[in-house]
Amino acid sequence: MKNLIIASTSTLHSGGYLDYLLPELEVLFKDTDEILFIPYARPGGITHEAYTHKAATAFKKVNKNLIGIHGFEDPNHAIRQARGIFTGGGNTFVLVHTLHKLSIMQPLREAIFTGTPYLGTSAGSNICGPTMQTTNDMPILYPSSFKTLGIIGCNINPHYLDPDPSSKHMGETRETRIKEFHTQNTTPVIGLREGSWLQVQGESVDLKGAHSARIFLQGKEPFEVESGTQINIA
């Protein structure tokens, strides 16, 4: 049974790395003391070692041992053996490029579908949808495909931002960008605000956390769903 948390962000403005999620992570990973970390999104170009150290420091607070996948000779085997997996944020193009290059997108999908508890934040959440095509990131690498894990049936837009009515900037708002996505694609999109996450258990997808989320369906007006409700389109 699928058992995962798909979070908009790792870090709230008011807190430290993963702080606001720690109580959830104790429950999600209750059956294991060791978690496999996928650091390939490399926020700011940080090394795999430095990123793993940062994430491990946060997980120590709930007495969990985090091990970076980059240290394994066979990452496919590491995923199959893992009893818990966390993919951190950063650049989604770099993450997806690496997952395809190492041929571990499919093993990761299988692990999650067969019940390995999974946490994704930001880029690590983007990959839970059918494609990475609603990422906010810059295309700094060319992945062999935009296809991702397809754990849920809709795409994620993490760090969702409402339009700022006072802005004089003429770049597209997030809502405009997602509507452009729907001129070319049919996949539903969930705009997840920072502090919100999806809790997936089996086929049930619930919105949790601080905010409502914005749902975009092709050809329909976007609408809000409240925290605490089940999301049927996912």
Add this chain to the structure above:
Amino acid sequence: MKNLIIASTSTLHSGGYLDYLLPELEVLFKDTDEILFIPYARPGGITHEAYTHKAATAFKKVNKNLIGIHGFEDPNHAIRQARGIFTGGGNTFVLVHTLHKLSIMQPLREAIFTGTPYLGTSAGSNICGPTMQTTNDMPILYPSSFKTLGIIGCNINPHYLDPDPSSKHMGETRETRIKEFHTQNTTPVIGLREGSWLQVQGESVDLKGAHSARIFLQGKEPFEVESGTQINIA
């Protein structure tokens, strides 16, 4: 001799479509009354016809006739025959996908290198660098390559935005994104603020318009260049 304007945006908050650029366009296109328009970036998913109508209305103000490339049976031939070309903004992935699919990236490059006057705004400016990898757009289509025209030696980041020190949003700033680009690529990047443009004449690239621009070189601290100066890294 190359002769083009690479503009950050088509539209300033204070004005109508292309208004602030009209005096420049009269000079750039002084030798022709007819301009070929490339509407493939389709802002907001607008049709080619509607987008061409919008751009043609602006060009009418300077007595120029704009014709959409989508009306030609052979777009390659249309580019070779054109005496002036304008590529409008929208979604850079959609634009680049279409240019590669129609095999007109190379003819467009040749036309500009052999002196056909060219105007690019936003996505139409992004494609003037070696790659589209510093676009701000959402990857709503998968282009067969991220390579673009390479008219100048550096990439463009249009609609460049300075970090907002009061923001509580945890998504990456534009500067962070461009620095991430330089963890994977060596191409210099020009952050062009709205109201600024590059005037390219032969091998000379000058910054024009309302603002300074921010230059990003791999491994160096970013720095500002003032409007009116020649940019040597481009």
